[in-house]
Amino acid sequence: MDLTDILFYVFAALTLGCGVMVIANPFSRNPVTSAMFLVLTIISMAGLFVLLHAFFLAAVQILVYAGAVIVLFLFVIMLLDLKEEARRRIKIFGFAAGILSVGSILALFFKTLSNTPLTTAPSLTQEGTTEALGKLLFTGYVLPFEVVSVLLLVAMLGVILLSRKNLD
Amino acid sequence: MHVGLEHYLTVSFLLFALGLLGVVMRRNLIVIYMSLELMLNAANLALVAFSRFNDKLDGQVLVFFIITVAAAEVSVGLALIVALYRRRQSAHVEDLTGMKL
Numbered sequence: 001m002d003l004t005d006i007l008f009y010v011f012a013a014l015t016l017g018c019g020v021m022v023i024a025n026p027f028s029r030n031p032v033t034s035a036m037f038l039v040l041t042i043i044s045m046a047g048l049f050v051l052l053h054a055f056f057l058a059a060v061q062i063l064v065y066a067g068a069v070i071v072l073f074l075f076v077i078m079l080l081d082l083k084e085e086a087r088r089r090i091k092i093f094g095f096a097a098g099i100l101s102v103g104s105i106l107a108l109f110f111k112t113l114s115n116t117p118l119t120t121a122p123s124l125t126q127e128g129t130t131e132a133l134g135k136l137l138f139t140g141y142v143l144p145f146e147v148v149s150v151l152l153l154v155a156m157l158g159v160i161l162l163s164r165k166n167l168d
Numbered sequence: 169m170h171v172g173l174e175h176y177l178t179v180s181f182l183l184f185a186l187g188l189l190g191v192v193m194r195r196n197l198i199v200i201y202m203s204l205e206l207m208l209n210a211a212n213l214a215l216v217a218f219s220r221f222n223d224k225l226d227g228q229v230l231v232f233f234i235i236t237v238a239a240a241e242v243s244v245g246l247a248l249i250v251a252l253y254r255r256r257q258s259a260h261v262e263d264l265t266g267m268k269l
Binding site: 009016031034035038041042052053056057061065068069073079094098099101102132151152154156163 | 236
């Protein structure tokens with residue numbers, strides 16, 4: 001068991017533990033706490049990306065998620081002034097439905113995993129550096145890249161339209 | 169035991185299950201959105217792991233696109249939540265039953 005294996009277990013435990021705290025924090029039902037634990041989840045997942053030699057994606061993960069998405073979440077939480085969340089309790093029907101659906105989808109996943117032969121040795125030729133990823137992005141994936149830029153433009157216009165004072 | 173593809177996939181599955189649990193069980197729209205982000209991240213982790221262990225970079229390009237689309241989705245969704253909150257003064261799924269028969 002070398003260092004990368006130990007780091008994998010550390011980051012995996014951090015990711016899953018903070019993920020639990022996002023959805024079911026026993027101390028606080030405040031959405032701000034959930035958002036903060038989501039930041040921790042994102043950052044430890046960036047650590048997992050580094051372990052998988054996806055350096056560019058680790059940086060993008062931190063920049064886009066921790067830097068932009070979570071800040072947007074926090075803005076909206078503070079804009080909406082959600083104070084009464086703590087009072088309501090979880091319904092027993094929702095709890096049962098959640099356990100049932102999650103249990104069945106996990107059973108499906110692990111059944112598939114145990115039935116599939118996997119390649120165990122990681123490749124050492126491909127590194128997810130900015131250069132390699134950029135080369136692939138601007139040669140083989142030019143059309144999706146352009147389509148995604150149009151999508152971002154459409155999302156921007158949609159947000160401007162939606163957040164006007166009178167929608168009608 | 170050496171860490172292989174199945175370890176990463178297990179983490180990804182568990183994270184996806186956590187996100188699904190949050191979507192089904194929580195009643196706050198914003199927390200539901202955060203759980204959706206968790207599920208997207210689980211898919212990203214699985215894709216990066218597959219990309220690493222199959223010696224191809226295409227999975228990482230796909231993750232790049234998923235991150236972009238997720239950012240667009242979050243911005244539009246949060247704008248929708250804000251517009252909804254202006255009308256109904258609530259971000260709770262139990263209060264937003266306007267389409268119920």
